[in-house]
Amino acid sequence: MNLAAVMDAVSTRLDTIANLRCFAYPPAKLTPPAAVVSYPETYTFDETYGRGSDRMTLPIVLVVGRVSDRSARDELGAYCNGTGARSVKAVLQSGTYTAFDSLRVVSIDFDVVSIAGVDYLAALFDLDIFGPGS
Amino acid sequence: MAFVHGKNTYISLNAVDLSAFTNTSEFERGADSHDVTTYGKNDHVFSGGLGNNRATMGGVYDNGAAGPRDTIEPLVGTVVTLVRRPEGTGSGLPQDSVSVLVEKYVESSPVADMVTWSCEMQCSDAVTSTNQ
Numbered sequence: 001m002n003l004a005a006v007m008d009a010v011s012t013r014l015d016t017i018a019n020l021r022c023f024a025y026p027p028a029k030l031t032p033p034a035a036v037v038s039y040p041e042t043y044t045f046d047e048t049y050g051r052g053s054d055r056m057t058l059p060i061v062l063v064v065g066r067v068s069d070r071s072a073r074d075e076l077g078a079y080c081n082g083t084g085a086r087s088v089k090a091v092l093q094s095g096t097y098t099a100f101d102s103l104r105v106v107s108i109d110f111d112v113v114s115i116a117g118v119d120y121l122a123a124l125f126d127l128d129i130f131g132p133g134s
Numbered sequence: 135m136a137f138v139h140g141k142n143t144y145i146s147l148n149a150v151d152l153s154a155f156t157n158t159s160e161f162e163r164g165a166d167s168h169d170v171t172t173y174g175k176n177d178h179v180f181s182g183g184l185g186n187n188r189a190t191m192g193g194v195y196d197n198g199a200a201g202p203r204d205t206i207e208p209l210v211g212t213v214v215t216l217v218r219r220p221e222g223t224g225s226g227l228p229q230d231s232v233s234v235l236v237e238k239y240v241e242s243s244p245v246a247d248m249v250t251w252s253c254e255m256q257c258s259d260a261v262t263s264t265n266q
Contacts, residue, residue: 046141048193050222052154101196102248130194130248133154 001054001131005099007037010058010127013095017086020062020079032120033075035062035088041126051133053101060125062088067112067121080108080123088125100131142222145191147236147253148214150205155251156193161218161230163187163261187261189216189234192252195241202239202251209236213258225266232261 004024011024014035021034030036040056047053062079065072078086085091089105097103109124144153166183195202216234221227234255242250 048155048157049141049143049145049153051141052156053194104246106246 001056001100001129001133003040003043003056006056006058006129006131007039009095009097009099010060010092010103010129011035011037013092013097014060014088017079017088017091020086030063030115032063032065032115033079035060045133047130047133053130054133055128055130057106058127058129060088060127061113062123062125063113063115063120064123065121067119069121072121076110076121076123088123092127100129102128102130104128138221140220144217144219144223146217147191147206147234147255148209150200152191152193152202152205155196155202156191158193159189159191159218161187161189161220185260187232187257189218189232189255189257190253191255192250195249195251202253203241206236206239206251206253210239212236216255216257219266223266227266228263229266230261230263233258 007024011022014020015022021030023030023034023036026036026038038059038061040058043056045054047055064075078084079088081087083090092103092105106126106128111122111124112119113122143159145156145159146152164186166186168181168183169178170181171179193202213233213235215231217229217231219227219229235258236253237256238254240252
């Protein structure tokens with residue numbers, strides 16, 4: 001797998017969600033709602049013999065409104081739902097990719113991230129991506 | 135002498151290279167044992183018999199035409215050639231070649247992981263061990 005191509009492919013697919021700004025790498029600044037494809041937490045080589053396949057855990061950070069806003073909770077919920085037009089899991093897993101073989105949205109952690117001094121509600125998605133080793 | 139990593143291991147069945155879909159394989163060399171203990175002995179005495187060898191392999195499922203399903207499933211119950219190179223492909227590296235009866239092909243689908251496969255084979259006749 002080519003890391004840059006994988007991150008681009010995931011970002012491109014995420015960009016099909018209406019009104020969500022998507023970045024294929026961590027940007028210098030962003031305006032919520034936005035999704036950032038970050039660098040892999042783990043990149044495991046040699047899942048099969050002869051450089052047959054590799055695997056990575058790729059995080060996506062999705063930031064919505066201020067943490068104290070009820071509307072932020074509702075908006076984040078739409079991205080975190082298992083189904084629906086704004087469901088990150090549904091949208092990513094229904095995509096067709098050439099940069100890798102398989103993608104699964106495994107889990108979500110919730111956190112608060114500070115951007116320009118403002119605390120925003122964020123969801124941290126973990127993606128399990130499996131693809132060719134060479 | 136040096137320890138050898140398993141990542142370069144090569145394995146093919148019926149001349150189809152399955153290495154890219156395989157992440158585990160075993161080649162077991164064994165022999166029958168015959169009890170030839172006679173009166174007066176305080177311990178069993180054994181004599182070696184015929185060779186009896188087995189092989190297994192498994193890995194990650196792939197839906198391509200040369201993947202494990204399309205390759206192995208039609209071979210269950212037939213005798214074909216297994217080639218295994220534990221140190222990979224290269225001049226002077228060891229290779230075992232043997233006819234095997236493909237006894238079992240198994241697919242497993244865990245809900246939270248990739249589909250995997252495994253294959254069990256009974257060796258038929260002598261193993262040819264050579265250097266490539």
